[in-house]
Amino acid sequence: MRLKHTKLILIVLDSVGVGELPDAGVYGDKGTNTISHVAQKAGGLRLPNLAALGLGNITEINGVSRNKNAIGCFGKMAEASKGKDSTTGHWEIAGIITQQAFPLYPNGFPRKLLDKFLSVVECNGYLGNKPASGTEIIKELGDEHLRTGFPIVYTSGDSVFQIAAHQDVIPLERLYEICQKTRSLVMIGEHRVGRVIARPFIGVSGSYIRTPYRRDYAVEPPAETVLDVLQASGVSTIGIGKIDDLFSGRGLQEKIHIKSNAEGIEEIIKAGKSMQSGFLMANLVDFDMLFGHRQDAKGYAKALEEFDVKLPEIEKCIGDNDILMLTADHGNDPTDQSTDHTREYVPLLCYTKSGKKNINLGVRSSFADIGKTVADFFDAVNIQSLSGQSFLADII
Numbered sequence: 001m002r003l004k005h006t007k008l009i010l011i012v013l014d015s016v017g018v019g020e021l022p023d024a025g026v027y028g029d030k031g032t033n034t035i036s037h038v039a040q041k042a043g044g045l046r047l048p049n050l051a052a053l054g055l056g057n058i059t060e061i062n063g064v065s066r067n068k069n070a071i072g073c074f075g076k077m078a079e080a081s082k083g084k085d086s087t088t089g090h091w092e093i094a095g096i097i098t099q100q101a102f103p104l105y106p107n108g109f110p111r112k113l114l115d116k117f118l119s120v121v122e123c124n125g126y127l128g129n130k131p132a133s134g135t136e137i138i139k140e141l142g143d144e145h146l147r148t149g150f151p152i153v154y155t156s157g158d159s160v161f162q163i164a165a166h167q168d169v170i171p172l173e174r175l176y177e178i179c180q181k182t183r184s185l186v187m188i189g190e191h192r193v194g195r196v197i198a199r200p201f202i203g204v205s206g207s208y209i210r211t212p213y214r215r216d217y218a219v220e221p222p223a224e225t226v227l228d229v230l231q232a233s234g235v236s237t238i239g240i241g242k243i244d245d246l247f248s249g250r251g252l253q254e255k256i257h258i259k260s261n262a263e264g265i266e267e268i269i270k271a272g273k274s275m276q277s278g279f280l281m282a283n284l285v286d287f288d289m290l291f292g293h294r295q296d297a298k299g300y301a302k303a304l305e306e307f308d309v310k311l312p313e314i315e316k317c318i319g320d321n322d323i324l325m326l327t328a329d330h331g332n333d334p335t336d337q338s339t340d341h342t343r344e345y346v347p348l349l350c351y352t353k354s355g356k357k358n359i360n361l362g363v364r365s366s367f368a369d370i371g372k373t374v375a376d377f378f379d380a381v382n383i384q385s386l387s388g389q390s391f392l393a394d395i396i
Contacts, residue, residue, distance in 0.1 A: 006321040008377055009272055009280045009314070010370065012090065012241075013307070015288035017331020017344030018059040018076050024343045027084060032333040032342040034292070035304070036061055041335055042301035049311040050304075053326070053349045054358065068358070073395045075361030076345040077327065077369060080387075084341040085158050087194035087218050089329030090246045090283070094225035095371030095386030102159030102194040102219075106131060109161070113191055114153070120185045121178045125150040128164075131157065133339055134210060135294065138164055138201050142208040145169060151178065152199075156293075157340030159194035161187050164210075167200050172213055175200055183217040192219055195245075212259035214289075216245035224385045226371035227251025227281070233380040236278030240267050243281050253278075261286040261303060265310045272317030279374060283329075292332025293339050300334050315351060323377065323395070324351040327370060355396040364391070 017034035024030050036059055039045040044063030047055060053072030056064040081088040082101035091098060108129040109117075118126065125148060127141045132154045138145075141152050145166060152164040161182060165175045175198050183196040196217040201210045221228075228251040230237050237253045241264050244255040256271070258264040261284045268282050284307065291300035318324050331344030348361055348370070368388030375383040376390040 006377070007272070007275050007277050007280065007319070008323045008325070008374055009268065009317065010093075010282070010325045010327070010374065011268065011314075012093065012281070012283045013287055013326060013328050013347075014086070014283055014285045015292045015330060015332035015341065016304070016328040016347065017333065017342055018328075018347045019345050021078055021343050021345060027343040028338065029084075029331070029333075029336070029342040029344070032331055032336055032344055033059065034300075034331040034333045034342065034344060035059065035347075037333055037335040038297050038300045038304070039063055041297035045301055046305050047308040049308045049315075050326075050349070053351055055347065055349060057360070058347050070358040071351065073350040073356060073359040073361050075348040075364060077348050077364040077367050078345055079330070079343070080366040080368065083159070083194075084330045084343045085194045086216075086242075086288075086329050086341075087159075087246055089346075089367065090243070091221055091225065092367040092387075093327065093329065093370050094221070094227060094247070095229075095368050095375070095388060096221055096223050096225060097366060097368060097387045103191060104157070104159055105155045106157075109153070109155070113186065117153070117182060117186045120181050123151060123178070126153045128152045128154045131155050133293065134162065134164065134199055138208045138210070142166065142201070142203075143205050146205075151175075157338060160197055161193050161195075162197045162199050164199040164201060166208070167202050167211065167213075172200055176215055179215065179217050183219075194218060216242050218246045218248055220248040221250065224382065225251055226374050226380075226386060227279075229375050229380045229382050229386060230279050230378055232382065233378060235378045235380065236275065238271055238275070238278065238280045239282075240264055240271070240280065241283035242285060243283055246283070261307065265307065265314070269310075269313050269317060272314060279378065288332050288341075292334050292341075295334040295339060297334040318351060318353060320354045322352070323355070325349065325370060327367070329367075350395045352396060356394065359394055361391055361394060364389075
């Protein structure tokens, strides 16, 4: 029986990979290492608080040395699922291993599928239909979108159906409605993409900018996740960032949407201070969305350093019987030839006040080890439904 009034905070640093997986070449990602290459490009990273937890013990990072007296436990995890998408990554963290990768559309979506899209969402036409950077495609097609009123449809190297629209042309609620219908009525069966994403933007010709009102419509998890298991066990659950979207709202008692890493960090601190017990899972997406996909290594470095500065405030939320975990869902090396996610190991950092220190958790065979450990921590019912191996005994 676990002690009462305990909480576990899990923060997913979106895309902060720590080196290529053995099968990275299959995905075109050989040689990638998001955090190491960001550090090289930036001339070194200043991450003293992450270093104190043992980040430098996981992979070589310019500016972050190895720590023989880490106050945290450290390791790295391989992705057992097929793919390198946010959905598969988060599902695996939560205990589900995806055996079949979601469909990709390197040549755009089939005409028959888009005809169905137009019929279902009641639009007269669309623009785009190709893999593209979100910022580049609105620059390219924004003027035509304003003239025609047609939504901009595009994809990427990930399994996504993205719909961009100017908020003055297609208001937010209408864009969300279009995405919901696309999710439930169009992108199904063989075209069951990982996410349908609303990409609103504003501005005028030559200076269009995306707004922070993005929404992700992920497929519903095909089995129980750690969130479902915890909720069935009476454990309070909070999702911050796109957790709600990635799990289709399932297993969450409270859902907090954010517009930036900074806002997300403040929400984590606020919730962490107020909750006596329960599970908080947060995603900080700026690393991926603003810097990885845009190949902005210096911006990525700055975002990592900004998180590190706030880490002590997050650690103050951790009581004697609580746990803080940090990880990622995939890589997105901003120094490689692609703007897409990269197939990498992800970091595993655990911090407890009264638990073990400086323990090497090794190379875990699946992200699912986190979900199993979380369920173990809360003595959850039906824990056997989750994939993974608990490492709870190694950290407390």
